[in-house]
Amino acid sequence: MRVLLVGSGGREHALAWKLAQSPLLTMLYCAPGNAGIAGVAECVAIPATDFPALARFAKDNAIDFAVIGADAQLVAGLWDVFETAGIRALGPSKSAAVLEGSKGFVKDLCTEIGIPTAAYQRFRDAASAKSFAHSLGYPVVIKADGLAAGKGVIIPTSAAETDTAIDFMFEGGFGASGHEILVEEFMEGEEASFFALSDGVHVIPLAGAQDHKRVGDGDTGPNTGGMGAYSPAPVLPSALEQAAMEQFIKPTVAAMAARGMPYVGVVFLGLMITKTGPKLVEYNCRFGDPETQVLLPRLESDLLATMLAARDGKLDAVTLRWKPEAALTVVMASRGYPGTPEKGNVITGLDEAAALPGVTVFHAGTQARGNDTVAVGGRVLNITALGRDVAEAKARAYDAVEKIHWEGAFHRSDIGWRALNR
Ligand code: AMP
Ligand code: GLY
Numbered sequence: 001m002r003v004l005l006v007g008s009g010g011r012e013h014a015l016a017w018k019l020a021q022s023p024l025l026t027m028l029y030c031a032p033g034n035a036g037i038a039g040v041a042e043c044v045a046i047p048a049t050d051f052p053a054l055a056r057f058a059k060d061n062a063i064d065f066a067v068i069g070a071d072a073q074l075v076a077g078l079w080d081v082f083e084t085a086g087i088r089a090l091g092p093s094k095s096a097a098v099l100e101g102s103k104g105f106v107k108d109l110c111t112e113i114g115i116p117t118a119a120y121q122r123f124r125d126a127a128s129a130k131s132f133a134h135s136l137g138y139p140v141v142i143k144a145d146g147l148a149a150g151k152g153v154i155i156p157t158s159a160a161e162t163d164t165a166i167d168f169m170f171e172g173g174f175g176a177s178g179h180e181i182l183v184e185e186f187m188e189g190e191e192a193s194f195f196a197l198s199d200g201v202h203v204i205p206l207a208g209a210q211d212h213k214r215v216g217d218g219d220t221g222p223n224t225g226g227m228g229a230y231s232p233a234p235v236l237p238s239a240l241e242q243a244a245m246e247q248f249i250k251p252t253v254a255a256m257a258a259r260g261m262p263y264v265g266v267v268f269l270g271l272m273i274t275k276t277g278p279k280l281v282e283y284n285c286r287f288g289d290p291e292t293q294v295l296l297p298r299l300e301s302d303l304l305a306t307m308l309a310a311r312d313g314k315l316d317a318v319t320l321r322w323k324p325e326a327a328l329t330v331v332m333a334s335r336g337y338p339g340t341p342e343k344g345n346v347i348t349g350l351d352e353a354a355a356l357p358g359v360t361v362f363h364a365g366t367q368a369r370g371n372d373t374v375a376v377g378g379r380v381l382n383i384t385a386l387g388r389d390v391a392e393a394k395a396r397a398y399d400a401v402e403k404i405h406w407e408g409a410f411h412r413s414d415i416g417w418r419a420l421n422r
Contacts, residue, residue, distance in 0.1 A: 002027045003304065004058050004087075005041065006048050006078065007069025008034050010331075010364035010382040011289035015067060015303070016041045017362070018296040022304035031057065035373045036363025048073055055085040063087055065308060071286050074265070075101040075147055090307045092265040092285050096256055099263060100285040103152075103182055104145045110280055113251050117280040118272075119185040126170045133162045133183045141184040144169055146177030150225055155186065189274035190418065191281065192235045193291055194244040196269070197306065198253045199315040200262035205245055207298065207322065208236035209291040210418065215338055217414045224338040225379060228415030230328040230390050231294040234422050235273055243278055244269055252283070264310060293362050293382045294327035328393035329362070329384040330401050330415050335408035337378030341365075345407040346372045347380070353400035358386040358393070361400070375406050390419040 001024045005016055013036045020028055020040040031054060033043030046053045048070065058066060066082045066089035068074055077094035091097075098105050104122040109115070118141065123129035133140045133156075142165045144152035152174050154165040169178035195206035210233035215221040236244070249267050256263040268284035268291075287295070296303065300321035309318050334341035347366065350373060354361045362384055365377015383400045387393030394416045401411055 001025055001064045001304065002062055003029070004054070004061075004063045004066045005030045005069065006054060006066065006073060008032050008037070008048065009069065009289055010362045010379065011287055011292040012069040013037050013362040013364070013382075014293045014296045015069060015287070017360070018299065018303045019067070022302050024302065024304050024308075029057075029061065029063070034363045035366040035368045036361070038368065051076075051078055051081045054078070055081050055087070058082060058087045059085055065089065065304070065311070067307060069286065071097070071100050071284060072147060074285050088311055090265055090311050092263050093261070095261040096263040096265070097285045098261070099252070099256070099267075099283045101147060102145055103143050103282065104180060106280075106283055107182060109252065109255055113255050115248055115251065115280055116277065118187045120182050123181050123183060124179070126166050129166045129181055129183055130163055133166065134159055136183065136185055138162070139186045141186050142166060142169065143182040143184065144174040144178040145180040145182060146174075148174040148177045151223070152177060187272040187274055187279055187281070189272040190235050192233050192271050192273060193288055194236060194241060194249075194269045194271060195287065195291070195295060196245065196249045196267045197310050197315065198249075198263050198265065198267055199310045199313045200253070200257060200264045201313060202315040203245065203250055203253050203267070204315050204318055204320065205241060206266075206320070207231050207295050208233045208241055208244075209288065209294055210235060211288065211291055212412060212415055215412075217412055222338055224333075226288070226290045227331045227333070227412045228329055229288070229290045229294050230326060230393065230416050230419055231291065231298060232326060234390070234419045240273070240278060244271065248278075248280060290329050290331055290382050293329040293384050297327045297360060297384060297386055298323045298325065323386065325386040325388060326390045326393045327384060327386050328390055328397050328416050329382045330397045330411050331364070331379050332381040332383060332401065332404060332409055332411045333379050334365070334375050334377070334406075335410060341378040342408040343376050345375050347375055347404065347406040349403040349405055353383060353403040356385075356396060356400050356403070358396045359400040360384045375409070380406075380409070390416050394420070
C-alpha cells in the first residue's frame with residue numbers, strides 16, 4: 001500500500017514513524033515532512049496548503065491512501081480534494097470538520113443533545129457580546145468562532161479587558177474567524193484530552209493524554225501549542241474514559257450522522273474535569289500535537305490498518321491493543337517561541353539521545369543542511385520515552401533531553417507534574 005502523509009510537525013513524525021511499521025505499507029511519502037520524517041518516509045517538497053499539487057502528486061504516484069495531519073487542511077477541505085480525485089483518505093470531510101471549524105456549531109450541538117459544557121452565547125455585534133460577558137462576571141471566556149491557529153481564545157479578568165478582547169475580535173484581530181464570537185462561562189478544573197476514532201457510525205476509543213500548554217514551568221507564561229504531554233493521564237481513570245465515549249463522543253458522532261455529515265476520522269475531545277463532572281471544552285478534528293507523540297508509542301496495533309478500517313466504515317471489527325507502559329514527551333523549543341523563534345542553529349546529540357532505553361526523538365521544526373540538522377521552527381524536537389509509569393518515562397525523557405544541544409534551545413523541566421503530584 002502506497003501512502004501519502006500531509007504535514008511537517010512532531011505529530012506527523014510520530015504518524016510517519018508508526019505508519020512505517022505497518023506490514024501493509026510498501027511506500028510512504030510525506031509532504032512536505034522534516035529532517036526526522038526523512039528517516040522513515042520519502043519527503044516531497046509540496047506545501048500542505050497546495051491542494052491541487054497534493055492531488056496531482058497522489059494521482060501521479062499511485063497513492064492508495066492519504067493521511068492529513070492538521071486541522072487547517074481538514075477544515076479547508078483537503079479530504080474532499082483527495083476523494084474527488086479518487087484517492088482514499090482519512091477524513092473528516094470539510095462539512096464534518098465543522099466540529100473543529102466552528103466553535104458555535106459545537107456549542108449549539110451540545111445544547112441540542114445534552115452534552116455538558118460551559119454556558120455560552122454566540123454574537124455578531126460587540127455591544128450585546130459585552131453586555132452578556134459583563135453579566136457572567138470574571139474571568140470570562142471570549143472565543144473567535146473559527147480557526148485561529150490555536151490562539152482564538154482570550155480569558156479576560158476585568159470588564160475593561162473584556163471590552164478590549166471583544167473589540168479586538170470584531171475589528172479583525174483573528175481575521176474572518178472572529179466575525180462571529182462566543183462568550184462563555186469560565187470553567188474551573190483540570191483539563192484532559194481524550195482521543196477516539198470514528199468511521200461515521202462506529203467509534204473506538206484510542207487513549208487519554210494531558211498536555212502542558214503554557215511556555216513556563218508551573219504552567220506559567222503565554223500559551224503555546226503544547227510544551228509536553230503524557231499518556232495515560234491519571235486525571236482520566238477508566239470511568240471517565242468511559243464517560244468520554246458514552247456521554248460525549250458517541251452521541252456527537254450519532255448527531256453528525258443524523259445531520260447528514262457523518263464524521264469519519266480522529267475525534268479529539270478536550271475536557272475540563274470540574275467539581276460537577278467532566279465538561280466539554282472543545283472538539284478537534286485531528287490528532288493532537290504533542291499528544292500523538294505519546295499515544296502512538298503506546299499503540300501495539302497497526303495504525304494503517306486501523307485508519308483504513310475507519311475510512312471504509314469497518315471499525316466495528318477493530319479492537320486495539322495498547323502497551324502497558326506510560327509515555328511522556330518533552331518539547332524542546334527555540335528561543336523566542338511562542339513568539340518569533342530563532343532559526344538556523346545546528347542541533348547536536350540526536351543520536352546519543354535516541355540510543356537511550358525507551359527513547360524516541362520526534363522532529364517538529366527541523367531541516368537537513370548538508371550533514372547537519374538545524375532548528376527551523378518554534379517547537380523543534382519532541383523527546384519521547386516509554387516507562388513503567390509516568391515517573392520512569394519522565395526520567396528517561398529528561399536523560400535524553402540532556403544529550404541534545406543547540407544555541408537558544410529551551411524546554412520545560414516539569415512535564416508530568418500534575419500526574420506525579422496526584
Ligand atoms: P480551545 O481553543 O477551545 O481549546 O481553548 C483554549 C484553551 O482555553 C483551553 O485549552 C482552555 O484552557 C481554555 N478554555 C476554553 N474555554 C474555556 C472555558 N469555558 N473555561 C475555562 N477555560 C477555557
Ligand atoms: N496540543 C493541543 C492541540 O493539538 O490542539
